Amino acid sequence: MAQRGPQRRRGYGAAVAWSLVAVVLGYAVLDVADAAPGVLTMRPLPPPPPTETVATRTLPLVPQPSLPTSAGPLLPSLAGDAEAPSIEGVTKALAAVRSLAALRDSALVVRDGQTGQVLFDQRGSEPRIPASTTKLLSATAIGQVFAPDETLRTVVREGDRPDQVVLVAGGDSLLNPGKGDPEAVAGRAGLRDLAEQVAERLKAQGTRRVTLYVDETYADGPTTAPTWAPTFRGSGITGAVAMLGLSTQRARGGAPGPADPVAAVRDAFARQLGSLGVTVVLAPRGRAPGVPGSPLPTPGPSVTTAPTPQTSTATPTAPAGGPGAVLGSVESAPVREQLALALTDSDNALTEILSRQAAYRSGAGTAFAQVGAWVVSQVGALGLDTRGVSLSDASGLSRENRIRADLLSDVLVLGYDGQHPVLRQALDGLPIGGLTGTMADRLAGADHDAAGRARAKTGTLTGANALAGSVVDDSGRLLVFVGMVAGAGTNEARAALDRFVAAIASCGCR
Incomplete structure (x- = not known):
C-alpha cells in the first residue's frame, strides 16, 4: 500500500507528459494547415470557387468587404481608370x-x-x-x-484479350470514388461512372471475369522529392505525386494521403466493378498489355497519337472493338480550374x-x-x-x-x-x-x-x-x-x- 502513492504520481506525470506531446503535435498540424501561426509550411483552407474575367488588363473580381471585415467606407469603382500612383x-x-x-x-x-x-x-x-x-x-x-478548357481523361481499355482490362493513368488525381459531381473541381470525374461504362461493355461481349492492369507510363516519376523533409508526406504537408488519385484522399495537415495513390484508385475501381457483377483479378504492377500510354489523356477527336515516356510515337487511336478498344472514360474539371x-x-x-x-x-x-x-x-x-x-x-x-x-x-x-x-x-x-x-x-x-x-x-x-x-x-x-x-x-x-x-x-x- 505504501508504494501506491508514488506509482500514481508517476502514472499521473506520464499522462501529463503525453498530453503535452499531443498538444505540441496538434499545434504543428494546425501550423502546417495554416490554422495557427508557426514556422512550418502553410496550407490554406478552401475558399469559394474562384471567379474569372479575362480581358485586356482586367481587374480581379473582389467582393466588397462587410463591416466586420473592414470598418472603412465602401470601395470606389473598380473601373481601373484612376490615375496611377507615383x-x-x-x-x-x-x-x-x-x-x-x-x-x-x-x-x-x-x-x-x-x-x-x-x-x-x-x-x-x-x-x-x-x-x-x-x-x-x-x-x-x-x-x-494546356489549353484554357482542356481536361484530363481517365480511360479503361481492353488489353490483348477481352478478359484483360487496363486502367490508364491520365493525370487526374481528383477522381471521385463514387459518382462524379459536375459542379465540383475535386471529384468532377467519378470512378462509379467509369465502372458502369466498363461493366456494360464487358457484359455486352459476354465477359464476366477480367484481369485488371494499370498503365502508369504517362508522366511517371518519383512520388516525393529528395530535397523534401522525410516527414512531409507522412504529416500531410504534401501528398504523393502520382498520375491517379482520389479526391477524398487529398493530403491535408495532419491527414496524410496514401503512399501509393495509384494502387488506391485501382483497388477502388476493382471494388466498383465487383459490385456491378464483374469478377476482378488484380495483375502485378508493371507493364500493361497493349500500347503504353494509349490513349492520350486529352479527350476529343484531335487525339491521334499515343505517348511513351519521353517520346511520342504516331499511333492510331484505339479501335471501336478488339485489342486496345476503349471500354469507358471520364473527364476531369478543366486543368485551369x-x-x-x-x-x-x-x-x-x-x-x-x-x-x-x-x-x-x-x-x-x-x-x-x-x-x-x-x-x-x-x-x-x-x-x-x-x-x-x-x-x-x-x-x-x-x-x-x-x-x-x-x-x-x-x-x-x-x-x-x-x-x-x-x-x-x-x-x-x-x-x-x-x-x-x-x-x-x-x-x-x-x-x-x-x-x-x-x-x-x-x-x-x-x-x-x-x-x-x-x-x-x-x-x-x-x-x-x-x-x-x-x-x-x-x-x-x-x-x-x-x-x-x-x-x-x-x-x-x-
Whole structure:
C-alpha cells in the first residue's frame, strides 16, 4: 500500500507528459494547415470557387468587404481608370513600414498592375527562398501547355484479350470514388461512372471475369522529392505525386494521403466493378498489355497519337472493338480550374502533378529537379528575366529553390494582361485578405485597409516568409506587390508583410 502513492504520481506525470506531446503535435498540424501561426509550411483552407474575367488588363473580381471585415467606407469603382500612383508617393507611404525590424532583410516590390510600371523596388533582384510563392511560376509554365478548357481523361481499355482490362493513368488525381459531381473541381470525374461504362461493355461481349492492369507510363516519376523533409508526406504537408488519385484522399495537415495513390484508385475501381457483377483479378504492377500510354489523356477527336515516356510515337487511336478498344472514360474539371484549386488550397502535390504533366508533354524529364528546371525555362520563354532563379521542385517545399521578387512581380503583371487565361484564373483563385484561405486571418485589425481587396499567395518555411499578389487601392487602381522576408519569426514577418500591403492599399500614393 505504501508504494501506491508514488506509482500514481508517476502514472499521473506520464499522462501529463503525453498530453503535452499531443498538444505540441496538434499545434504543428494546425501550423502546417495554416490554422495557427508557426514556422512550418502553410496550407490554406478552401475558399469559394474562384471567379474569372479575362480581358485586356482586367481587374480581379473582389467582393466588397462587410463591416466586420473592414470598418472603412465602401470601395470606389473598380473601373481601373484612376490615375496611377507615383514612385514618390509609394516610397513615402512605405517609409514607416520599411523601418520595421522584421523587414530588415527583405525584398519588396510594388508595380502598377495595369501598366506594369515599377513603383518601388527594394532588393527585388536578389534570389531568395520563395516557399509556396513558387507556385506562381509553376502556374505560368502550366498555362503555356494546356489549353484554357482542356481536361484530363481517365480511360479503361481492353488489353490483348477481352478478359484483360487496363486502367490508364491520365493525370487526374481528383477522381471521385463514387459518382462524379459536375459542379465540383475535386471529384468532377467519378470512378462509379467509369465502372458502369466498363461493366456494360464487358457484359455486352459476354465477359464476366477480367484481369485488371494499370498503365502508369504517362508522366511517371518519383512520388516525393529528395530535397523534401522525410516527414512531409507522412504529416500531410504534401501528398504523393502520382498520375491517379482520389479526391477524398487529398493530403491535408495532419491527414496524410496514401503512399501509393495509384494502387488506391485501382483497388477502388476493382471494388466498383465487383459490385456491378464483374469478377476482378488484380495483375502485378508493371507493364500493361497493349500500347503504353494509349490513349492520350486529352479527350476529343484531335487525339491521334499515343505517348511513351519521353517520346511520342504516331499511333492510331484505339479501335471501336478488339485489342486496345476503349471500354469507358471520364473527364476531369478543366486543368485551369484544377490549377486555381491548387493555388487556393496551396496544394503541393496537385501543383507538382500538373507541373509534371506539362513538362512531360513538352518533352522534359519527370524528376522533380527536371520539372523545376522546365518551369524556369518556360517562364524565360515568355521573355521574363530568370537570372539567378533555380527550382528543385514546382511547389516550393524545397529550401534549395531561389526566386527573385521582381520576377514574381513580372508573373503577376503578366497574369493580368488578358492574354493568359489559364494563369489569370489561377490568380483569381488566390485567397482574399480577411476572407478566405491562407489570408482569412490576415490583414485584420490595424491592417484592415487591404481586407477584402487583396489577393495573395502566401509562403512560409522556417526563416523564410513571402507574400505576393494584387490589391485594389483606395482610388480603384490595381497594384501588384511582392514581399520576401528572411531571418524573422513567422508572426513578426506576417504582421510586417500585412502592414506593407495595407500601406499601399490605403495611401493613394499620387
